[in-house]
Amino acid sequence: xxxxxxxxxxxxxxxxxxxxxxxxxxxxxxxxxxxxxxxxxxxxxxxxxxxxxxxxxxxxxxxxxxxxxxxxxxxxxxxxxxxxxxxxxxxxxxxxxxxxxxxxxxxxxxxxxxxxxxxxxxxxxxxxxxxxxxxxxxxxxxxxxxxxxxxxxxxxxxxxxxxxxxxxxxxxxxxxxxxxxxxxxxxxxxxxxxxxxxxxxxxxxxxxxxxxxxxxxxxxxxxxxxxxxxxxxxxxxxxxxxxxxxxxxxxxxxxxxxxxxxxxxxxxxxxxxxxxxxxxxxxxxxxxxxxxxxxxxxxxxxxxxxxxxxxxxxxxxxxxxxxxxxxxxxxxxxxxxxxxxxxxxxxxxxxxxxxxxxxxxxxxxxxxxxxxxxxx
Amino acid sequence: xxxxxxxxxxxxxxxxxxxxxxxxxxxxxxxxxxxxxxxxxxxxxxxxxxxxxxxxxxxxxxxxxxxxxxxxxxxxxxxxxxxxxxxxxxxxxxxxxxxxxxxxxxxxxxxxxxxxxxxxxxxxxxxxxxxxxxxxxxxxxxxxxxxxxxxxxxxxxxxxxxxxxxxxxxxxxxxxxxxxxxxxxxxxxxxxxxxxxxxxxxxxxxxxxxxxxxxxxxxxxxxxxxxxxxxxxxxxxxxxxxxxxxxxxxxxxxxxxxxxxxxxxxxxxxxxxxxxxxxxxxxxxxxxxxxxxxxxxxxxxxxx
Numbered sequence: 001x002x003x004x005x006x007x008x009x010x011x012x013x014x015x016x017x018x019x020x021x022x023x024x025x026x027x028x029x030x031x032x033x034x035x036x037x038x039x040x041x042x043x044x045x046x047x048x049x050x051x052x053x054x055x056x057x058x059x060x061x062x063x064x065x066x067x068x069x070x071x072x073x074x075x076x077x078x079x080x081x082x083x084x085x086x087x088x089x090x091x092x093x094x095x096x097x098x099x100x101x102x103x104x105x106x107x108x109x110x111x112x113x114x115x116x117x118x119x120x121x122x123x124x125x126x127x128x129x130x131x132x133x134x135x136x137x138x139x140x141x142x143x144x145x146x147x148x149x150x151x152x153x154x155x156x157x158x159x160x161x162x163x164x165x166x167x168x169x170x171x172x173x174x175x176x177x178x179x180x181x182x183x184x185x186x187x188x189x190x191x192x193x194x195x196x197x198x199x200x201x202x203x204x205x206x207x208x209x210x211x212x213x214x215x216x217x218x219x220x221x222x223x224x225x226x227x228x229x230x231x232x233x234x235x236x237x238x239x240x241x242x243x244x245x246x247x248x249x250x251x252x253x254x255x256x257x258x259x260x261x262x263x264x265x266x267x268x269x270x271x272x273x274x275x276x277x278x279x280x281x282x283x284x285x286x287x288x289x290x291x292x293x294x295x296x297x298x299x300x301x302x303x304x305x306x307x308x309x310x311x312x313x314x315x316x317x318x319x320x321x322x323x324x325x326x327x328x329x330x331x332x333x334x335x336x337x338x339x340x341x342x343x344x345x346x347x348x349x350x351x352x353x354x355x356x357x358x359x360x361x362x363x364x365x366x367x368x369x370x371x372x373x374x375x376x
Numbered sequence: 377x378x379x380x381x382x383x384x385x386x387x388x389x390x391x392x393x394x395x396x397x398x399x400x401x402x403x404x405x406x407x408x409x410x411x412x413x414x415x416x417x418x419x420x421x422x423x424x425x426x427x428x429x430x431x432x433x434x435x436x437x438x439x440x441x442x443x444x445x446x447x448x449x450x451x452x453x454x455x456x457x458x459x460x461x462x463x464x465x466x467x468x469x470x471x472x473x474x475x476x477x478x479x480x481x482x483x484x485x486x487x488x489x490x491x492x493x494x495x496x497x498x499x500x501x502x503x504x505x506x507x508x509x510x511x512x513x514x515x516x517x518x519x520x521x522x523x524x525x526x527x528x529x530x531x532x533x534x535x536x537x538x539x540x541x542x543x544x545x546x547x548x549x550x551x552x553x554x555x556x557x558x559x560x561x562x563x564x565x566x567x568x569x570x571x572x573x574x575x576x577x578x579x580x581x582x583x584x585x586x587x588x589x590x591x592x593x594x595x596x597x598x599x600x601x602x603x604x605x606x607x608x609x610x611x612x613x614x615x616x617x618x619x620x621x622x623x624x625x626x627x628x629x630x631x632x633x634x635x636x637x638x639x640x641x642x643x644x645x646x647x648x649x650x651x652x653x654x655x656x657x658x659x660x661x662x663x664x665x666x667x668x669x670x671x672x673x674x675x676x677x678x679x680x
Contacts, residue, residue, distance in 0.1 A: 042500035044603055177650070204650040208609050210599045213386040214644035214652075221379045221521060234502060238599060245512065246524045265504040266601050 033072050033327055035060070035317065036095045037310070038079035038088075038105030038115070039130075044207075044234050045083050047260045048107050052129060053078065054301060055310030056104050058294070063318045070322060081115070083108040092118035100124060101327040104313045107306075109133035110179035116144050125329040127317060129309035132256060133183040137353040143329045145336060145354035147313050147345065148306070149279060149361055151180075154255050155187025157277050157361035158228060163195040166251060168226030172201040172219050174239065176231030184255045185230030200224060205235060212239045216246045225250050232257040237266035244270040251275065259305040264369040274366040281364075281373060282308035288344045312343040378521040383645040384638070389529045389598075391637020392536035396591035397614035398621070398629040399543065400460075400584030406560045406624040407580050410468070410476065413483040416611015417490035418460055418585045422592025423602040424498060425452035427505050441508055445597070452589040460585025461578050469574060487607075495604040505600040528598045535594065539587065540630050547626065552579055560624070613656075620660050622673025631671055 037056040039049035060074045068074055079095050081088035088111035095103060096118060102125040106112040112131035119126045120141045127145040128136065134152050137144060162168055171192065175185035182204065189199055200222050203215060216239070219227065227243065227250050229236050236258045243252070253275040264271040283292050288308060295303045303311075316336065321327050324335040333354075341348045349357040364371040397419050404412045429451045433444040467486045471479045512526035547553035555576040558566040567573050595610075596602050613636065621632025639659055643652040663671065 042495065043605075044502055046500045203648060206653070208605070210595070210601065210606070211386075211390050211640075213389065214383055214641040215649050217379065217382045217386055218645055218649075220382075234601060237504075238601060241507070241600065245510075245526045247514070247522065262502065262504065265506070266502070268506040268600070269510075 031072055032075045033069050033321070034075045034077050034098060034100045035314065036077040036079050036098070036100040036103045036105070038081060038091055038095065038103055038111075039107035040083045040111075041078060041080035043082040043084075045107065045232055047233075047262045048130070048306065049080070051260070051304065051306045052105060052107060052310045054295075054299065055129070055303065055307040055312075056314050058291075058298075059311045059314035059318075063314065069318050070325070070327070074318070079103070079105070081106055081108075081111045083111055085110050085114045088112070088115040089118060091115065092122075096122035096124055101321070102127065102317050102329070102332070104129065104310055104317070106131060108178070108180055109136060109183065112136055113179060116141055119143070123329045125317070125332055127313045129313050130256070130306045131180070133179050134187070135179075135183070137355050141354075143333045145316075145333075145350055147309050147316065147343075147348065147356065148256070150355060151184045151187045151255070152191075154277050154361050155184060155189075156191045157363065158188045158253060158255070159191030159195055159197075161275070161277075161363050162192060162226060162228070162253070163197055166226060168251070170200045170222065170224050171197060171226045171228060172203070172222070172224040172250075173199045174201075174203050174205065174215070174227065174229045174231075176207050176235050177204045178207065178231065180257060181229075181231035183230070184257070185228065188228055188230065199228075205231075205239070207232075207235065209235065210238060212242045213246065215239070216243045216248055219243070219250070220246060220248050224248070227252045229254040230257070233260050233263035234266065237263050237271070240267050240274065241270045253277075256305075259371070261304060261369065264366060271366045272368065275374075276364040276366065276371055277361045278305075278364055278371075279309075280360060280362050282312075282345055285344065285346060287342075287346060291344055308344050312345045312348070315343040316341045316348060378516065378519060378523060379645070382521065382523050383641045385523065385525050385529065387638035387641030388634060389532055389637070390640060391617075391634035392533050393591055393595055393598075393610070393633070394614050394617040394636050395630045395633025396536055396539065396587050396594075397610060398618040398633045399540075399626065400588045401615050401618040402621075402623055402626060402629040403556075403580050403584045405618070406626075407556060407577060408468070408479070410479045411483065411615065411623075412468075412581075412584075413480070413611070413615075414463060414467075414486035414490060415584065415588060416607035416609075416614065417487050417494075418456055418463075418607070419588040419592045419595075419610055419614075420602070420604065420607030421459055421490065421494065422452045422456040422585075422589030423596045423606065424494060424503065424592075425455055425589065426593030426596045427503050427602060430505065430508070445508070445593075449590065449593050452593045453586045456589035456592070457582045457586040460581040460588075463585075464578055464581040469577075472574075487611075491604050491607065498604065500604070502601055502603045505596055505602075507600060508597060528594075532594050532598060535590065536630075539590065540626075543583075543587075543626060546583075552576065556580055616656065616660055620663055620670055622670030625670070625672045625674070628670055628672035635671075 039052040041049040060076050064073050079091040081091045092115035107130045109131040125143045132151045134150050173185050173189050175182040236254050240252050256278045259278050295301050320332045320336045324331045337350050351357050363374045400415045426448045429448040430444050438444050467482045468479050509527045515523040555571045617632035617636045618629045621628030639656050640652040643655040
């Protein structure tokens with residue numbers, strides 16, 4: 001009899017809890033438009049998540065100061081995927097349930113690819129400032145855009161540099177086995193092959209690996225005189241540091257995955273001379289000067305890397321929603337493909353796939369803990 | 377040949393790290409018959425304490441590298457040993473007489489607890505340590521492939537060998553070591569003969585944690601990068617090394633660690649870096665098929 005009473009109590013408690021869960025789902029506030037910013041807020045790549053968040057936050061402040069979108073204030077909702085594809089899908093479902101009208105993000109291509117399938121199903125517009133894998137916009141998702149370039153373009157820039165401006169004859173191509181890292185390395189490798197150069201070593205490491213001494217010794221033994229790395233800053237910095245420790249002086253080049261000052265913090269003096277491909281430095285554009293100054297004054301933050309791309313993504317969303325007179329993903333997407341947008345990055349045009357019509361990559365060189373464009 | 381020697385040096389360095397961490401698994405297993413899955417996190421805490429202490433030393437104007445390193449080691453070892461003791465006291469001692477599965481699950485719980493506690497306390501970003509001891513030895517500098525061994529690598533191997541020797545002496549010659557060996561053989565009989573079981577087990581955790589902290593500081597010195605999740609991967613590798621060498625055997629842990637490091641280095645060297653984990657765990661499986669108790673393990677004789 002006691003047991004029965006206990007079981008009944010538990011059942012009642014469970015029922016109340018379940019009801020509470022349903023009641024807890026927030027009704028979308030009728031007077032605000034919710035836009036999410038999704039990226040790695042925790043984990044090894046939290047620096048990049050911070051870039052996306054800072055850019056979007058300031059953009060929201062400015063949009064709201066000018067009266068919001070369609071007369072409504074904008075509310076920013078964070079989503080943390082830790083650059084994990086499974087977590088990205090969970091985050092996408094969560095954000096869709098939160099009723100967001102659009103998502104700025106994700107950061108890693110390996111997160112954007114699975115998450116975008118959820119957004120496409122749920123009718124959520126997505127614009128990524130940072131996912132550069134070509135496959136992102138090659139799957140016919142009409143509501144998916146990016147304000148960054150593509151890795152086939154980025155790989156092409158790297159290959160051009162290696163073939164024309166360096167004296168490298170024995171190139172090693174290393175990647176981190178992720179969608180982004182391996183994708184970029186493969187595009188570079190492909191572009192090198194098109195220019196008649198074949199790599200002497202092609203290897204994959206794992207995210208989270210720390211010891212690359214065996215790989216470095218292997219590169220030395222094969223007489224490698226140029227290292228190209230596709231991946232993110234933590235592994236790139238460790239690989240570079242260990243290469244220099246072993247006396248391997250070959251030039252080191254990587255892509256936009258190392259565009260964060262943490263790269264130089266980890267690599268130390270070894271970072272000097274490292275080459276990097278990235279879009280033209282947004283901070284140098286004339287239209288960005290006031291914004292850069294505001295970041296530095298207001299937040300003591302230098303808007304490096306993707307910060308201004310995230311800001312521009314929100315500028316585009318705000319202008320497109322106002323222009324389309326709606327937050328409906330289909331209508332806003334159609335408007336985005338039909339009109340140019342004035343942003344901190346200059347005038348942006350989107351093609352039918354959602355890519356930028358023009359997106360030049362340039363070569364940077366790291367020195368003294370920061371990076372600067374190489375003269376052409 | 378020189379290439380082989382260089383890869384040998386690389387493998388031994390990596391193996392030394394695994395060995396230092398593996399000792400903790402093997403000590404605890406030897407005495408309690410339990411795998412302490414939180415041990416990897418103890419190592420992670422040691423690495424954090426090392427970097428934080430070096431940072432604080434710089435803030436307080438200690439510009440001598442050897443002094444800063446010594447302080448880092450001291451702080452990391454003492455504080456982490458305290459963590460280890462506390463963990464045993466809170467999460468394992470109350471389960472002393474529970475079925476074997478209970479402390480195992482408690483260990484996994486402690487692992488997750490430590491990871492999240494450090495993430496919340498220190499933030500999710502990586503902590504970076506610039507190179508403190510740049511440079512190294514170069515042998516056969518005139519040859520096409522000089523053999524490079526950095527100072528930190530040399531320190532790592534030297535410390536590991538020294539500590540292993542010291543540990544061997546400690547276990548064989550001291551009263552505490554004798555108590556540990558007695559507990560390993562028969563806990564009930566040891567208690568009857570006057571061994572303070574709880575105290576000795578606590579000391580075992582202190583010892584294992586101190587060694588893990590040592591590994592943590594040396595790793596932060598060597599690689600210069602830590603975050604809250606490094607304990608998981610290193611813990612798995614060290615556990616593998618302990619099993620490979622014979623879980624419960626202290627020399628086995630060292631042998632297993634070095635062996636694992638060499639497998640990884642040689643696989644990277646002669647096959648592919650991508651295959652190193654495949655080979656590591658494949659060889660583990662093979663060794664255990666041939667010798668279920670590991671290289672230096674001995675079958676446990678059940679007294680009837």
